[in-house]
Amino acid sequence: MKHTETERVKLYCLTEMCKKNIIISCTSHCSAHKHTEKSFFNISTSQRTFYKMKRNTITKRRRMESTVESELVEIERFKSCSRTFIVKNKEEIIDYHVFFSYVSEMLISKLTQSSQQSAIKFNLHVDSTYEQLLTNEVQDMSFKTTNVLACKSSNFNSLLNKMFNKLLSEEEQFISKKSGWSLKSIDCIQLRINKVNPLKGGSTYLDLPTVINVKNNDNECFKYSILSKYDNRLNKSRFSKKYFDMLEKKSGLNFKCIDFPTPITQLKKFEKINDVSINIYSLDDKNVIYPLHITNIEKKNHFDLFLFNDNNTSHYCYINNFSRFIRSQRTKNCSKLIICKRCFTSFGNKPCKSKLWGESGLIRHKQMCIKNKLGRPIMFEEGDDDFIYFKNYKNTQRIPIVIYADFECILNPKQPVKFIQSGKKPKTNITHLHKLMSYGFYVKVDYNILPKKLIKKFEIPRKVVIYRGKNAAKKFMNSMISIGNKINNIYKTNLPINKLILKEEKHFQKAKVCEKCLLSFKDNNLLKVRDHCHITGNYRRCICVKCNFQLTNPSFVPIFFHNLTYDSHFIIRELGCNDKDIHVIPNSSEKYISFSKEIAPKFNVKFVDTYRFMAEKLSKLAKILSEDKLRFRETIKVFSIEVLDLVTRKGVFPYEYVDSWSKVNDSFLPSKLEFYSSLTDENITDDDYIHAKNVWNVFNIKTLGEYSDHYLKTDVVILADVFENFRDLCLSTLELDPAHYMTAPGFAYDCMLKYTKIELERLKCPNMLLFIENSIRGGITQSTKRYAKANIPNIEGLNYNSNEPITWITYLDCVNLYGKSMLTELPFKDFEWVDDLNIDVTKIADDSEVGYILEVDVDYPKNLHKTHNDFPFLPLNECPPNSK
Numbered sequence: 001m002k003h004t005e006t007e008r009v010k011l012y013c014l015t016e017m018c019k020k021n022i023i024i025s026c027t028s029h030c031s032a033h034k035h036t037e038k039s040f041f042n043i044s045t046s047q048r049t050f051y052k053m054k055r056n057t058i059t060k061r062r063r064m065e066s067t068v069e070s071e072l073v074e075i076e077r078f079k080s081c082s083r084t085f086i087v088k089n090k091e092e093i094i095d096y097h098v099f100f101s102y103v104s105e106m107l108i109s110k111l112t113q114s115s116q117q118s119a120i121k122f123n124l125h126v127d128s129t130y131e132q133l134l135t136n137e138v139q140d141m142s143f144k145t146t147n148v149l150a151c152k153s154s155n156f157n158s159l160l161n162k163m164f165n166k167l168l169s170e171e172e173q174f175i176s177k178k179s180g181w182s183l184k185s186i187d188c189i190q191l192r193i194n195k196v197n198p199l200k201g202g203s204t205y206l207d208l209p210t211v212i213n214v215k216n217n218d219n220e221c222f223k224y225s226i227l228s229k230y231d232n233r234l235n236k237s238r239f240s241k242k243y244f245d246m247l248e249k250k251s252g253l254n255f256k257c258i259d260f261p262t263p264i265t266q267l268k269k270f271e272k273i274n275d276v277s278i279n280i281y282s283l284d285d286k287n288v289i290y291p292l293h294i295t296n297i298e299k300k301n302h303f304d305l306f307l308f309n310d311n312n313t314s315h316y317c318y319i320n321n322f323s324r325f326i327r328s329q330r331t332k333n334c335s336k337l338i339i340c341k342r343c344f345t346s347f348g349n350k351p352c353k354s355k356l357w358g359e360s361g362l363i364r365h366k367q368m369c370i371k372n373k374l375g376r377p378i379m380f381e382e383g384d385d386d387f388i389y390f391k392n393y394k395n396t397q398r399i400p401i402v403i404y405a406d407f408e409c410i411l412n413p414k415q416p417v418k419f420i421q422s423g424k425k426p427k428t429n430i431t432h433l434h435k436l437m438s439y440g441f442y443v444k445v446d447y448n449i450l451p452k453k454l455i456k457k458f459e460i461p462r463k464v465v466i467y468r469g470k471n472a473a474k475k476f477m478n479s480m481i482s483i484g485n486k487i488n489n490i491y492k493t494n495l496p497i498n499k500l501i502l503k504e505e506k507h508f509q510k511a512k513v514c515e516k517c518l519l520s521f522k523d524n525n526l527l528k529v530r531d532h533c534h535i536t537g538n539y540r541r542c543i544c545v546k547c548n549f550q551l552t553n554p555s556f557v558p559i560f561f562h563n564l565t566y567d568s569h570f571i572i573r574e575l576g577c578n579d580k581d582i583h584v585i586p587n588s589s590e591k592y593i594s595f596s597k598e599i600a601p602k603f604n605v606k607f608v609d610t611y612r613f614m615a616e617k618l619s620k621l622a623k624i625l626s627e628d629k630l631r632f633r634e635t636i637k638v639f640s641i642e643v644l645d646l647v648t649r650k651g652v653f654p655y656e657y658v659d660s661w662s663k664v665n666d667s668f669l670p671s672k673l674e675f676y677s678s679l680t681d682e683n684i685t686d687d688d689y690i691h692a693k694n695v696w697n698v699f700n701i702k703t704l705g706e707y708s709d710h711y712l713k714t715d716v717v718i719l720a721d722v723f724e725n726f727r728d729l730c731l732s733t734l735e736l737d738p739a740h741y742m743t744a745p746g747f748a749y750d751c752m753l754k755y756t757k758i759e760l761e762r763l764k765c766p767n768m769l770l771f772i773e774n775s776i777r778g779g780i781t782q783s784t785k786r787y788a789k790a791n792i793p794n795i796e797g798l799n800y801n802s803n804e805p806i807t808w809i810t811y812l813d814c815v816n817l818y819g820k821s822m823l824t825e826l827p828f829k830d831f832e833w834v835d836d837l838n839i840d841v842t843k844i845a846d847d848s849e850v851g852y853i854l855e856v857d858v859d860y861p862k863n864l865h866k867t868h869n870d871f872p873f874l875p876l877n878e879c880p881p882n883s884k
Helices: 029-031 045-065 094-116 156-177 221-230 243-250 262-276 320-328 358-369 452-457 474-493 500-510 543-552 564-573 617-625 633-638 641-648 660-665 686-698 705-732 742-755 766-774 817-822
Strands: 073-078 082-088 122-130 137-144 149-150 181-195 279-281 289-293 301-310 315-321 401-418 429-445 465-468 528-532 537-546 558-561 582-586 593-601 603-609
Touching: 029 301, 094 122, 094 156, 094 181, 122 156, 122 474, 137 156, 149 156, 149 262, 149 401, 149 558, 181 221, 221 243, 221 315, 243 593, 243 660, 262 279, 262 289, 301 543, 358 401, 358 593, 401 474, 401 564, 401 660, 401 742, 429 705, 465 705, 474 564, 474 593, 500 537, 528 543, 537 543, 558 564, 564 603, 617 705, 633 641, 633 705, 641 686, 641 705, 686 705
Parallel strands: 279 301, 401 558, 558 603
Antiparallel strands: 073 082, 082 181, 122 137, 122 149, 122 181, 279 289, 301 315, 401 429, 429 465, 528 537, 582 593, 593 603
């Protein structure tokens, strides 16, 4: 295929000897240069995403150039099975609702025409262009729906409205995740139609086991499979038109409400008119049986059908023995198996306390299964670890080298711009554009672990590094990669253990338990070993061989920011500096819990947010720490102890005054009015301004740029002190280093496992899982009035008003239901079903060693309904009957 000049996209051939820009089709290029195409496709994820976007842009351009009409035009066809139509937005409509109304009639007309001969599948695909008003960046976006089954009797207007709502929902999700993007144009909408044969009954007889397969010669196999339930003949597969007509009259079923061949979309209609229930099963590509259509309520007159698909051939059959039909997929046991037709969970006939069994077990299971989505929970199987317990002993080691960092920005004022989405009220106003001005970082080394001469040898910076310049983001990333590589080289040191002194050898010989897992060497048949630091060769402790395998040097260096959500926007743009992998743990497409950049094989620099451990402003954390001045160890190293009060107090900076690089060179401190913040609509206090002047004078600051550097340096070392004290506390009390973790919840979970020494038994019975999930409470009530005042006489400290009625406050709702339950006894092992239902719950102590999770049926007296109308007891989080 030849490419025009407008279709050329610059890509990079990664072969070392070539390194040329090539067009998107690299076959001819690589052939001419004797390269394999792998040289082109061996690119990183970020590069691949970039090239994919470019390819999508070209594909969209071709579609747009394929027609100049504003009507529905066919642009693609594959044989007679698949057709694609397009409607261009020649009217330049900028509202999705208006555009969908504009194209609706054209789409309905084409769908009605296409569904006359056979059932169809169709979906919609919208191409649009979005603009980032902050950076003027333009991005092509596509929103599409899943395929929907339809036939000539389908309500296409209703189906299209559902699809339009789905497209609008996708667009809203995109806008919510991509802040700052605004719709520039709606380019076109595509209608993709596929003919459907597999999901309608055919006329071909197929030989299948365990089912009644009528040898019909017309398109009514759905009818014959239903009527097979009433067939009492020995040879049920033999076809006789008269006989089945007789069965139809005898059954009393109405088949006039459906088409032949019968698409699955008409089954609900057939079920409703005839008051029956139907399940349809089929085979996937691996010949595994799966549910295709499952009724919510299995009625007295129920049918299980099998829909067999083979290329363009399909056929309905009646399943007369579901257990036998599904058994080979679930077990090799030839005995009778009781199976849930909805999720394929099986039940044995032998009594068992660890799981439900028998017909009664199936009945109980169905009550829970119907409340959950279709599918079977994936449970831990035999052979998996039966218990959850603390295993991360490597996290008990302090990471010897961590980095603390922070950024400062210039706030360029922008003409206020409002983002308006499809006629909605504006949600975001742009006032300033943040440009990175400077960065600061401090490499914190634990010299109790690593000697200073080693740090000096590898040229690790020992002072706070401050850089101010227009290329700050790029230079920061290069510095992190450079320092990260040096740290990796330190960690790769592997010295043998030094000869133990007499005291160390005696310590090792006397040890009876592992100093990490605390297990007895003798009782657990564990081999004890001499653990040593592989960097220095020094003996550390006596541990078991299992723990010793875990205590390796770190495979990453953490880089801590306070409120990384903000700073990450500057870092992310520089992560593609090379083709090394990027690993992201996202909250959304623009907000990240953490992310890391591979800088060497199996070694990363990992960016972590300290705010996810301590959700307070840094100034407040510093104030808490200032109760003991000696805790500011890193700050004292940078500044003298005499000025500690000056640097640890909350500083102020005129962010909105510094709106250009020229302001950085100002040789004076701006006036108090210039410290005003439009974000909080507040100015600083007189004390704050006096403090700023003291800092300027005491540290002999010459320019506003130097003041910014001092402000940045202070933030970095205070962050280091705050988090280092937090690490010290956690290591001394919980023996875990939070620097190994990314959030407080993940850290707290390991703390719980280690501190309690609990072994949590995994649930292996899916019915137990369903039972517990259905027992989840909450989400029922809320407090809409946040303040209530009691009016009670003779209560100390309460002003009683005799003119008002006496009112009491009673605590009825548990606001923190989860937290309250965590303070009580919790289940952890030996889960089993209870046979004895005559349990008196009033006689079970709250701290009993055996607990129960109960599901009960209660009678709610009618005389209490009105009284309890606002706050009923035992509420269920379910939709009421006859409601949506």
